[in-house]
Amino acid sequence: MNDKEISTQEEAFPDRERRGTLTSINLNKNLAAKISNPLSDIPRDVLMKDVEDFAAEHDLHDIVPDLKKGALVAQNPGGFDEMEEISPEEKDALRFEVTNKWRHPGKLYITIIICSIGAAVQGWDQTGSNGANLSFPTEFGIPIGQDIPQDQREHNEWLVGLVNAGPYIGSAFLGCWLSDPLNTYLGRRGAIFVSAIFCLLTPIGGAISQTWEQLLITRLLMGIGMGLKGSTVPIFAAENSPATIRGALVMSWQMWTAFGIFLGFCANLAVYRVGDIAWRLQIGSAFIPAVPLCLGIFFCPESPRWFIKKGRLRQAHNSLLRLRKHPIQAARDLYYINAQILVERQVIGHSNYLSRFTELFTIPRVRRASLAAWTVMIAQQMCGINIIAFYSSTIFREAGFDEFAALMASFGFGLVNFVFAWPAFFTIDTFGRRSLLLFTFPQMTWTLLGAGLSALIPRSNPAHLGLVAMFVFLFAAFYSPGEGPVPFTYSAEVFPLSHREVGMGFAVATCFGWSAVLSITFPSLLGAFGVTGAFGFYAGMNVLALIMIFFWVPETKERTLEELDYIFAVPVRTFARYQISTALPWWFKRWVLFNKNATLKPLYTFDSGLADRKAMLRKTGKV
Structure with a gap:
């Protein structure tokens, strides 16, 4: 299946002789980097017959007129003004959608807010343990101060790191992997509700723990809820959101994580x-x-894509x-998503849970x-954010x-983290995911180096504390x-349905698993290399991460989830070659030599219908 040339429209819509010339695109090897609309080449009368068959198959007879008009708009998104079938009121609605991209029903925003509030649990717990690190080790007989013998201190540092890492160990090894089966049987809302119960009860259990072993167990159980929630909520938000503002709505997860960090401080x-009892309250x-996540999740509409996956089109x-x-x-x-999913299934097919995991690495588009x-x-x-989220109080104490x-100082870090998350709300769908990463990683590198080098200033100098x-x-x-x-926005988008x-479970397990490694090892790293060495190490990791992103991370902004099949059909070599041979020279000419006439040849080309949609967006200033 991996090497088979697949004519996407032809396989999803098998009556080839009725559809004229079809473009053959291999979704596992899209060498032409073409973004295709599976409806674009279908004659109008054939499309209308397909809509009738679709409605009959799924018992949607009462909405056939809407489906026919919706299919025409899906086939040519930029040409609805010339369609006689579309009423003036419907044209106004379609035009309003483009010119007022933030004007959507309250249910959409309520869904995003209720679900994203759950992310605050993760941020709050990080900072709660951050403050608790100053006192709970002493109460449980595992102090980590400098006045402790070295052998004992190293042993205690590992135990404290293990307790802090507990939620991330539980997430990486169990919580994230429960996402697939629980989503399959309970839906997005059911999986989120289960995660909320874990996140509700386990912090209370941690607060009444009497030994570090009990505290560790409650934190491991919290990880089940955090992993399940982190793997499901961004998907839920992405699947419910329109493509033009999907990034902003899904990134509300990070907004609430940052807000949780701030509230925790x-x-x-x-x-x-x-x-x-301070650490217990923390x-x-x-x-x-x-609490609001448990109470509010079932007031949110279930993901339409999950219903389509289950064949529940009504x-x-x-x-x-x-x-x-x-x-x-x-x-x-409804009609466009279903059409794209039919195409997707020709490449991916159906498989069980174990097969789906192995196919993450064997099917080229998914890989x-x-x-x-x-x-x-x-x-x-790798960027080092969680060493500060977990250990900023410890770092600042070590710095004097x-x-x-x-x-x-940790409170100030939390405030800055929350306030500066807001700009991304307005730039992630315009500036783009990839561009934000390529811009900010170099800045994180020099700021970490600055913090580390500032720690070398004698503590008697007032500049020491201020500069750190x-x-x-x-x-x-x-x-x-x-x-x-x-990361959570991007990972929720890129996989086929x-x-x-x-x-997403694999992606979040990667994040939380390495977060656990970082949490366990950082106290020892800090003890061995000091503040300067620890910050210098993570500054180097930022450089490595920047290189990986440059070569391996395509842009996803303003494309529907189904259109991303074509983005990830482009081979990695083709994408990386384009970055080296075309994008990088253009960037140097434009931003180093300040040549305003430098032009960037695009990697991707678009079907006529999709190109019309981009042109319409440009006319209204949305692209």
């Missing part, structure tokens, strides 16, 4: 002076964001009616998505801050609109 300061308070249409402003938009999306998702996820750990000043804090804050300011929101759950 606020909680740390609020309970700082309550005595021996860890236990992370249950709060899970329910998919009902969901789309709640998520789109006009019935013609719902009919268009390229796995590589790109793995790259952006592991880069989030007293305990309260360390918590205040300033560079850490600058690092957060560049991380938040770049590598912060992109057939492998989306297991693919």
Whole structure:
């Protein structure tokens, strides 16, 4: 199957003689880098007959008129103004969708907000354990101060790292991999509800733990909920969102993670002076964001793509009616998504859970998505953000801050991380995912180097503390609109529907697994190399991550989830060769030599219908 030339429209719509000339595109080896619309070459009368057959097959007779008009718009998205079948009111609705891309039903935004609130659990827990690190080790008999004998201190550092890593170990080894079966049987909403229950109960269990072993167990169980939630919520948001603002809506996951980090630091300061139970309150308070998630998830419409995957087209249409402003938009999306999924199935087929996992690395189209998702996820750990999220209070104390000043500096880091996540909300769908990463990674490199070198300034010098804090804050300011929101947004987009759950599970397991490794090893790394050496090491990791992103991560902005099949059908060698031979020389001419006349030859070409849509967006200033 991997090497078979597949005529995508021809296989999905088998009556070839009725459809005229069809373009043959191999979704496993798209050498022409062409983005195709499977409806574009179908004659109008044949398309209308196909719509009638589709409606009859799925018992959608009552919406046939809407489906016919929706199919025509899907076939030629930029040409609806010339279609006599489309009423003036429907044309206004389609035009409004382009000129007012943020105007969508409240149900869509409520769905995104309720689901993304759950991300605050993850951020809150990170900062709760951050503050708790200053006191719980002593209560449980595993202190890590400099006055402890070296052998004992090294042993205790590993234990503290293990406790901090608990949620990420539980996520990487179990929670993420439950996403596929639970999504299959319970749907997106059911899987999210199960994750919310884990995230609600386990922080409370951690707060009443009496030994470090009990605390570790509660944190491992929390990881099941975090992994399941992290693997499902971004998919749910991506599948419900329109392509033009999908990045912004899915990145609300990161917004709420950053907000959770900020609230966690606020909680740390609020309970700082309550005595021996401070660390219990810091860890236990992370249950709060899970409450609205538990209560609100079933008020959200289920993913229409999940319904289509299950063959429940009526329910998919009902969901789309709640998520789109006009019935013609719902009919268009229903017919177009289903048509693209039919094409996708010719390449991917149907498989069981074990086969789907192995196919992440054996089917070329899926393997390229796995590589790109793995790259952006592991880069989030390589950049060093979580050493600060987990250990900023410890780092600042090692750099010479007293305990309260360390918590205040950590609070400042959390505030910067949240505030600077907002720019990505407006740039991720215009500037693009790839461009944000390529811009911010160099900035994170020099800011980490600056923080590390500032730690060499004698502590008696007032500049020591100020410069360390300033560079850490600058690092957060560049991380938040770049590598912060992109990985979960990007990974939720790139996999085909057939492998989306297991693919996202793999991507999140990569992120959380390496987060666990980082959490366990960083106390020892800090003890061995100090603040300067630790920051210098992660500055080097930023450079490596930048190179990987440059060669392996394609852009996904403004393409529907199904159109990304064609993006990831382009071989990695073709993509990397284009970056070296075309994109990099253009960038040098344009931004180093400041040659405004330099032009970039695009890698991808588009079917006429898709090209019309891009032209329409350009006319309205949306591209």
